[in-house]
Amino acid sequence: MTVRLSVLDQSPVGEGFTHSDALRASVELAERADALGFTRYWVAEHHHSPGFAGTAPEILAGTLLSRTRRMRIGTGGVLLPRYEPLKVAEVFSVLASLHPGRVDLGLGRAGGPAARFPQQVQEVSRLLGLGGGQGGGAGSLPPLPPLVSAAEIPPRLWLLGAGTRSAALAGELGTSFAFAHFLAPDPGVVALEGYRQGLAASAWGPQKGVLAVRVVTADTQERADGLALSLLLWRSRKDLGQDRPLPSVDAARRHRWSTAEAERAAVNSQALVTGTPERVREELERLATAHGVDELVINTLTHDPADRVRSYELLAQAFDLSGQEAPEADRAPAAA
Incomplete structure (x- = not known):
């Protein structure tokens, strides 16, 4: 099967680097991913985190749209409970007007009280001129006129x-x-099957969904193992209430792991695909088949931005992304 690859960038901050360094690294990675053949590039929203620099994905997405040519750019995602739907719709309508056919608006439920999340999603959709959802159904809310600037x-x-x-x-x-x-590998198959069943019942048309997977690969197994160890130490600490920048590979190898850290690493390793590019491609294709998707959104966290760029370069080579063409729904209109 042909599997398309995309990027989920959380703008990770490594020990010894600044948040500004991390944001500049995101811009550089997006430029490289655009040249390598990735389908889309999403930036995340995190707050009060020493390990993640992306607090305003709409700002970063606008910068990346201006610095790339081919990929779709978007958010993975805007934490909608924090905001008014009108403001979100206006911001992304402006981005879509400036970069037609290249903007993805990903919305997440976290970040605040989620009771109104379904209603907020419908409001954003209507304001953007999408109707009740991507397909334009009536839904349960009264009609809202699209933005004048839609x-x-x-x-x-x-x-x-x-x-x-x-x-x-x-x-x-x-x-x-x-x-x-x-974040939680176990419910994936059931969730995606439920999504597709809901689409069929609502007659919205065929969509498969995509799977976001955490991946680290390198030129050698030894280097991949070191990068994975660094990531797992960072994640274990975060789970245990120590939100810190990502440690270097050398620091992770010198670290004396506590029992609690080792237990968390064992759990988190189940949601991490790592190894040489050949081994990683095999596992990613297995995951795509098991979940019924033909696109994977790859999330890679490393201490040094150069290791992250190299990981994506190796994935692009392993999947021959340069020879792929984006599906019709993801193509930007040709320039006049």
């Missing part, structure tokens, strides 16, 4: 989730859906 080609609307609730809502509303395997 883009001719609106953003593609995505819901993001690590469980079944957002999947079911995406199916009901007809939006695209991405499952966060890197």
Whole structure:
């Protein structure tokens, strides 16, 4: 099967680097990913985190749209409970007007009280001129007129989730859906099946959804093992309440692991695909088949930005991305 690859960038901060360094590294990685043949590039939203620099994905997405040529650029995602739907719709309508056919708006449920999340998603959709969802159904809310400034080609609307609730809502509303395997791998198959069943029941048309997977690869198994160790130490510490920048490979190898850290690493390793490019491609193709998707959104965290760039370069080579063409729904219109 042909598997397309995309990028989920959380703008990781390594020990000894600054948040400014991390944001500049995101811009450089996006430029490289655009040349390598990745389909889309999403930036995340995190707050009060020493390990992640991306606090304003709409700002970073605008910068990346101006610095890339081919990829779709978007958010993975905007934490909608923190914001008014009108403001989100206006921001992304402007981006879509400036960069027609290249903007993805990914929405997440985290960040605040989520009781109104379904209604907020519907409001954003209507304001962007998408109707009740991506497919334009009536839904349960009264009609809202689109923005006066609505883009001719609106953003593609995505819901993001690590469980079944957002999947079911995406199916009901007809939006695209991405499952966060890197956060909670176990519900993925059920969530994506539920999403597709919801789409079929609502007659929104065929969509498969995509799977977001955490991956680290390198030129050698030894280097891949070191990068994975660094990532797992960072994640273990975070789980245990120590939110810190990513440690270097050398620091991770010198570290004396506590029992609690080792236990967390064993759990988190189940959601990490690592090794040489050949081994990683085999595992990623297996995951795509098991989940019924033909696109994987790759999330890679490393201490040194150069290792992250190299990991994506090796993936592009392993999957021969240079020879792939984006599906019709993801292509930007030809320049006049």
